[in-house]
Amino acid sequence: MIINLWINDKEFMDDVAPDKMLLDYLRSKGFFSVKRGCETSNCGMCTVLLDGKPVLSCSTLTVRANGKHIATLEGLQAEALEIGGFMADEGAEQCGFCNPGFIMNVIAMKRELKDPGEDQIKKYLMGNLCRCSGYMGQLRAIKKYLAAEKEGAQ
Amino acid sequence: MFTINQYVLAESLEQAYALNQSRINVILGGTLWLKMGRKKFNKAIDLSALGLDTIEEDEDQFKIGCMCTLRQVETHQGLDQHFDGVVAKALESIVGVQLRNGATVGGTLYSRFGFSDVLTVLMALDASVERYKGGIVSLADYAAMRPDNDILVRVLIKKDPRRASYSCFRKSAGDFPVLNCAVSKLEDQWAVVIGARPGRARRIMFTVAGTPSEENIQSIVETVRGSIPFGTNLLGSAAYRRILAEVLLRRNIEAILMGGAQ
Ligand SMILES: Cc1cc2nc3c(=O)[nH]c(=O)nc-3n(C[C@H](O)[C@H](O)[C@H](O)COP(=O)(O)OP(=O)(O)OC[C@H]3O[C@@H](n4cnc5c(N)ncnc54)[C@H](O)[C@@H]3O)c2cc1C
Numbered sequence: 001m002i003i004n005l006w007i008n009d010k011e012f013m014d015d016v017a018p019d020k021m022l023l024d025y026l027r028s029k030g031f032f033s034v035k036r037g038c039e040t041s042n043c044g045m046c047t048v049l050l051d052g053k054p055v056l057s058c059s060t061l062t063v064r065a066n067g068k069h070i071a072t073l074e075g076l077q078a079e080a081l082e083i084g085g086f087m088a089d090e091g092a093e094q095c096g097f098c099n100p101g102f103i104m105n106v107i108a109m110k111r112e113l114k115d116p117g118e119d120q121i122k123k124y125l126m127g128n129l130c131r132c133s134g135y136m137g138q139l140r141a142i143k144k145y146l147a148a149e150k151e152g153a154q
Numbered sequence: 155m156f157t158i159n160q161y162v163l164a165e166s167l168e169q170a171y172a173l174n175q176s177r178i179n180v181i182l183g184g185t186l187w188l189k190m191g192r193k194k195f196n197k198a199i200d201l202s203a204l205g206l207d208t209i210e211e212d213e214d215q216f217k218i219g220c221m222c223t224l225r226q227v228e229t230h231q232g233l234d235q236h237f238d239g240v241v242a243k244a245l246e247s248i249v250g251v252q253l254r255n256g257a258t259v260g261g262t263l264y265s266r267f268g269f270s271d272v273l274t275v276l277m278a279l280d281a282s283v284e285r286y287k288g289g290i291v292s293l294a295d296y297a298a299m300r301p302d303n304d305i306l307v308r309v310l311i312k313k314d315p316r317r318a319s320y321s322c323f324r325k326s327a328g329d330f331p332v333l334n335c336a337v338s339k340l341e342d343q344w345a346v347v348i349g350a351r352p353g354r355a356r357r358i359m360f361t362v363a364g365t366p367s368e369e370n371i372q373s374i375v376e377t378v379r380g381s382i383p384f385g386t387n388l389l390g391s392a393a394y395r396r397i398l399a400e401v402l403l404r405r406n407i408e409a410i411l412m413g414g415a416q
C-alpha cells in the first residue's frame with residue numbers, strides 16, 4: 001500500500017507491505033535510534049511519537065502511520081542531549097541500550113504532564129525497562145532535568 | 155508476528171462486518187495482542203476511519219467507541235469524575251503509557267482476557283457493549299460468550315451514583331495481575347468482580363441494607379471464596395489466589411465505606 005507520512009518533519013512516500021511494523025520501516029529508512037528490545041510489547045525501547053503520542057513502534061502497523069507525523073530521537077537531538085547530560089551526571093546507565101526509548105518517553109511525559117511528582121513520573125515511565133540499573137539514577141536525573149527546565153522557563 | 159495479505163480501511167461498519175464473516179480476515183484493534191500471535195490473515199480490516207475513536211458523554215451515560223485507546227479512557231475527565239475515578243485506577247497498571255496509547259477498547263473487550271483489568275472494572279460498573287448486529291448486551295453476559303464474528307462498536311457506561319473501588323496484585327509494576335478485584339455499591343446493591351483467577355472475570359451481586367457489618371463482610375468474603383473458581387498458573391496457585399481474593403475484596407469494601415477508590 002502507498003503511504004505518505006512525515007518523519008521528523010520530512011515527508012516520505014513509500015509502498016509498504018500491510019504487515020510491516022513501524023519499527024522495521026523506520027530502521028529501513030535509517031532511523032537506528034529505534035530499537036527492538038523484546039518480542040512482547042513490554043520494554044518500551046521502540047518508543048516513537050505518533051502525532052505527538054508515545055507509542056510502541058514494534059507493535060504498530062506502518063500503514064496506520066499514513067498521513068501522520070512521527071518523531072524519533074534523531075529529530076529531537078537538542079532535548080535528547082540535554083536529558084542525556086543529566087543521566088550521565090547521575091551515572092544512571094550502564095550499557096545504554098534502553099536510552100533512546102527512555103528519552104523519547106521522558107520527552108513525551110514532559111509535554112503531557114505538568115509538574116509531575118515522583119509517583120506520576122514512575123507511572124509514566126513504567127513501560128520503559130532497563131535491565132542494567134535500578135532506575136534510581138534515572139529518577140534523580142529526570143527530577144533534576146524537570147527542575148532545571150522549570151527554572152529556565154521562569 | 156502475524157501476517158496480512160491486504161489492508162482494508164473500512165468505509166462502513168456494514169463493509170467491515172461483511173469482511174469479518176470470513177475466518178481468514180481479521181479486525182485490527184491496536185494490534186498489540188495480535189502481534190503476539192503467528193496467524194496468517196488475508197484481509198485486515200481497519201475501523202479507524204469510522205469515527206469510533208471518541209468518548210461521548212451525555213446526561214445518562216458514557217459511550218466509548220471501540221477504537222478509543224485505553225489511555226484515552228484512562229485520561230478522560232468526565233470518567234475520572236465518576237465512580238471515584240476507579241476506571242483510571244484500574245487501567246494505569248497495564249504495561250505502560252505507550253502500550254495503552256495503542257491498545258483499544260474493542261480489542262480488549264472482544265478478547266475477554268482472563269487477566270483483563272479492564273473487564274473486571276467495567277463489569278463492576280455494570281457496563282454494556284453494543285455490537286453491530288447483535289445489539290446491546292451487558293458486559294457480564296458478553297464476557298461469558300464465545301468470541302463470534304460480530305463487531306464490538308461501543309461500550310456504554312450508565313452514569314449512576316455508584317461508588318467503586320479497584321485493587322490488584324502484581325509481582326512487579328506492569329506485569330500481568332496475579333489477581334484483580336473491583337467492587338461497586340449502588341444503594342444496597344454490591345457488585346463484586348474477581349478477575350485473573352486466572353480465568354475470565356466473574357461477578358457476584360449482594361444485597362446489604364445500610365452499612366455492612368463485619369458479619370456481612372465476612373459472609374461476602376466466604377461466598378466469593380466458595381463460589382468463584384480459582385485456578386493455578388505460572389503466576390500463582392489457586393490456594394494463593396483464594397487468600398489474595400479476601401485481601402483485595404476487603405480493601406475494596408473498606409475503601410468504598412471510607413468514600414471510594416483505593
Ligand atoms: C505484553 C502485553 C501485556 C498486557 N498486560 C495486560 C494487563 O496486565 N492487564 C490488562 O488488562 N491487559 C493487558 N494486556 C492486554 C491489552 O490491554 C489489550 O487488551 C490487548 O492488547 C488487546 O487490545 P488491542 O487493541 O491490541 O487488540 P488487537 O490485538 O488488535 O485485537 C485483539 C482481538 O480483538 C479483535 N478485535 C479488535 N477490535 C475489535 C472490535 N471492535 N470488534 C470485534 N473484534 C475486535 C481482533 O480481531 C483480535 O482478534 C496486555 C497486552 C500485551 C500485549
Ligand code: FES
Nearest residue numbers: 037043044046058
Ligand atoms: S520492542 Fe519491546 S516494546 Fe517494542
Ligand code: FES
Nearest residue numbers: 094096130131132
Ligand atoms: S542501561 Fe542497560 S538496559 Fe538500561
